Amino acid sequence: MAKEDQTLLGTFGMEWWEIAAATEKAQSLLGDDATIRGMNEFTGTCPAADKRRGVAIRGISALLGDAGTASMIYLLQEDPSKLDSWEALLDRVLVHPPCYRDLADWWLFFTALDAATGFQLERCTASKREARLTGHLLEALAAQGKVWSEAIAAPITRTGAVLAISEIDLEIGGGEQSTGGDFGLILDFDGSTVQPGARKQSDERRIVPLIFQAKRYARPTADVSQTNFTRGAQRTILASNSCASAYIFYENLGDATTPFPQLVKPVETVPYATTTDVLEDSLDFATYLLRAATNPVCAPRANSADDALRMIFSKAALSDLSALVVVSSDPGATNRYRSSLSLLKHMLRHHGDEEEHVDQS
Numbered sequence: 001m002a003k004e005d006q007t008l009l010g011t012f013g014m015e016w017w018e019i020a021a022a023t024e025k026a027q028s029l030l031g032d033d034a035t036i037r038g039m040n041e042f043t044g045t046c047p048a049a050d051k052r053r054g055v056a057i058r059g060i061s062a063l064l065g066d067a068g069t070a071s072m073i074y075l076l077q078e079d080p081s082k083l084d085s086w087e088a089l090l091d092r093v094l095v096h097p098p099c100y101r102d103l104a105d106w107w108l109f110f111t112a113l114d115a116a117t118g119f120q121l122e123r124c125t126a127s128k129r130e131a132r133l134t135g136h137l138l139e140a141l142a143a144q145g146k147v148w149s150e151a152i153a154a155p156i157t158r159t160g161a162v163l164a165i166s167e168i169d170l171e172i173g174g175g176e177q178s179t180g181g182d183f184g185l186i187l188d189f190d191g192s193t194v195q196p197g198a199r200k201q202s203d204e205r206r207i208v209p210l211i212f213q214a215k216r217y218a219r220p221t222a223d224v225s226q227t228n229f230t231r232g233a234q235r236t237i238l239a240s241n242s243c244a245s246a247y248i249f250y251e252n253l254g255d256a257t258t259p260f261p262q263l264v265k266p267v268e269t270v271p272y273a274t275t276t277d278v279l280e281d282s283l284d285f286a287t288y289l290l291r292a293a294t295n296p297v298c299a300p301r302a303n304s305a306d307d308a309l310r311m312i313f314s315k316a317a318l319s320d321l322s323a324l325v326v327v328s329s330d331p332g333a334t335n336r337y338r339s340s341l342s343l344l345k346h347m348l349r350h351h352g353d354e355e356e357h358v359d360q361s
Contacts, residue, residue, distance in 0.1 A: 011197040012065070012098045014155045019097055025151045026095040026110055038117045039284075041258045043086070045219075046279040050086040056283055056291045057094075058083055062206075063294035065198050068099030102204075103152060103193040104329045105293055107163050111148045112286035115140035116261055124252050124259040130181025130214040131322050133250045137262065137285075138183065138325055141165055145327070161192040162331040168324045168338055181214030183323040184312045186337065187293050188305070190330040208292055208299050209243040209308040211316065212264070218254030221275045222247070235273035242311040244292055244299035248285065249278045264288040266298075305333075305340040318345060 008016050029035055043049045057063060058072060071093045075082045082088040093099045100106045115137065123136040145165035149156065156163055191204025213234065215222045224247065226234045238245045246266045251259035260278070262285040269281035283291070292299035302308035312324075326337050 008098075009196075011195065012067070013103065013159065013193070013196050014097060014152075018152070018154055022097050022106070022152050023095055025148075026106075029110060029114055030090055030095065034121055035113070035117050037258060038120045038261055042261055042263075042284060045260070049279075049284075051084040052281075053086045053283060053287045054084045054089055056287055057089070057294075060291070060294045062296075063101060063105060063290070064093075065099060065101040065195050067096070068093055068101070071096070071099055097152065098195070101195055101198045102189060102191070103155060103195070104161070104163060104189045105290060107145075107148050107152060108187070108293055108327065109286050109290045111144045111165070112141065112289050113284075114148065115144040116285045118144075120259055120261045124250055127252055130216055130250070132181075133216070133252060134181035134183055134214050134322060138167065138323055141325070141327075142167070156193065159192040161190070161329040163193075163329050164331075164334070165325060165327050166334045168326060168334070168341055170318065170321060170324055170341070182321050183212050183214070183325065184316075184321050185210045185212065185289075185325045185327065186302075186308050186312075187289070188308070188326060188328040188330060188333050188337075189293070190328075190333075193329050206293065207302040207304070207308050209302050209311045210292055210299060211238070211241055211243060211245040211312055211321075212248040213238055213245070213267075214248050214250065216250050216252040217278060219251060219256060219260065220277055220279060222249050222278050223274075224270055224276050225274050227273075233273035235267065235270060237315055238267045240315045242300070242314040243302075243308075246288070247276075249282070251278075261285065305336045306344070309337070309340050309344050313344065 008014060008019065012019065014022075064072065072083070075088060075092055094109065097103055097106045119137045119140050123133065123140075142165040145163065149163040187206065187208040187210070189206045191206070194204050215224065217223070224235050228234055228237060231237050238247075244266070246264050247270065249260075249263045249265065263278050263282040264285055265276065265278065265282040270276045300311070302311055324341070326333055328334070
């Protein structure tokens with residue numbers, strides 16, 4: 001092995017001071033009073049949440065680099081119960097960029113955590129419709145994406161990647177956007193930010209399409225009985241999608257002083273189209289995205305931009321979503337998805353795609 005390959009730069013793609021600065025920023029977020037308050041509201045009410053989040057991320061080979069695997073082993077040797085401690089996993093594994101096989105996943109997790117905390121404590125305290133809440137969440141996600149990209153600007157620039165979060169105009173090629181709060185999100189990481197020492201193949205691209213159905217609720221249950229006059233219960237429609245589909249719950253109907261964070265519940269864990277306990281089998285938004293990005297069992301992969309859009313719109317009508325967001329490391333991703341969406345709309349118009357009406361009662 002060449003001498004330079006044995007350095008931190010050759011192994012992790014980062015110099016030691018870049019690692020230290022990024023780690024310090026992540027630790028600062030986790031130590032912030034607002035972040036602690038937001039996370040404690042969830043774990044204090046639902047003690048099982050810590051273990052659930054630990055199970056969601058540990059042992060995922062696509063997530064951890066060698067340093068991350070070693071950190072997990074050290075935790076296991078010290079005290080096996082620490083693997084169920086979200087605080088320990090954050091402190092010993094998730095804050096450290098070298099623990100991630102792909103630096104884009106570190107960026108994704110802390111971008112989402114920062115955005116979600118601000119949204120939880122600043123936007124969910126006043127009653128709003130799902131569409132406005134979703135808009136606020138996606139705006140926060142895009143803004144924090146820029147902030148956290150700056151934290152690792154030097155190593156990202158060296159790879160030629162551009163970490164960005166952009167919204168694709170759903171009115172491209174005609175049509176109108178939904179007035180609801182449901183949205184699609186595509187993770188498209190081209191592999192350029194994978195650790196140099198962890199590369200296994202020439203093509204490391206991951207494309208992960210996701211659908212979220214937004215619901216407001218007052219703890220502890222949410223109404224999921226919404227029905228489409230033509231296609232039936234929306235829970236059934238959501239479950240039939242080709243991509244990973246989930247409810248995202250906004251606590252915005254009750255009188256809680258501190259609302260829960262956005263809780264994401266995979267549709268397969270909601271057996272009936274009636275009501276559901278939002279705390280049962282749910283994850284916070286950041287952890288859900290991290291698991292989706294790194295675990296193909298939980299979130300099926302697409303082969304291309306065209307394939308990702310086909311998976312999202314295999315059952316959903318184009319008019320069903322209020323927003324479509326692309327989270328990417330590829331500077332050409334946004335234009336590629338715009339072109340693919342325009343082509344998809346053209347094809348659907350020729351197949352008589354018609355807007356359907358939903359019973360909101």
